[in-house]
Amino acid sequence: MLGDEAGHSLRPDPARSMPGRGAHLHPDPACLTLALRRRAFGRALRVGGVFDTDELAEYIEASTSSSGHPTGRGSQRNASKVGRPT
Template sequence: MTRRGRLAEAGHQARLPSSEPRPHSGPVRTCVGCRAPGSRSALLRVVVVQDLLVVDVARSMPGRGAWLHPDPGCLELATRRRAFGRALRHAGPFDTAVIAEHLESQMHHDAG
């Protein structure tokens, strides 16, 4: 008896590929603050430009990027864990004031 036959006798069903297309969820990135996965569109991309952290609004600047939820708590966690230096492979420490200002302006923009 074949292996397939034994599995069928045991009540296992063969797993056939679905003919339905699977929904494409897009690229998934990990937040450097909370380490939770998120879609690329839901996270901010941060890059280093001349030893300064810059928010890459268009998500298209050259170089290595770090991804962060647009949440002050995630920014605080990333700063406390020194995650920007590791993710960007660049010596820190970094001034995160530009990112904090960006988050604050986004919060005011969304509220208004």
């Protein structure tokens, strides 16, 4: 994350080597949308203001389009067991 005059810029750091505070986010566009809607970055990073997420969104889009799945493990997902009879 970098601070500038317009707010804060969120950048991906897959190697986890950049200095400063960070926040974990699944490489999934739905997770980014949910985090933005819930204003999770401000709480996780302990800063206020407007966040520029362009670079982060581009990284997530590139990682999902290259493998077809956000984690690169194919399209199989475990179904939720909530609300199912046992």
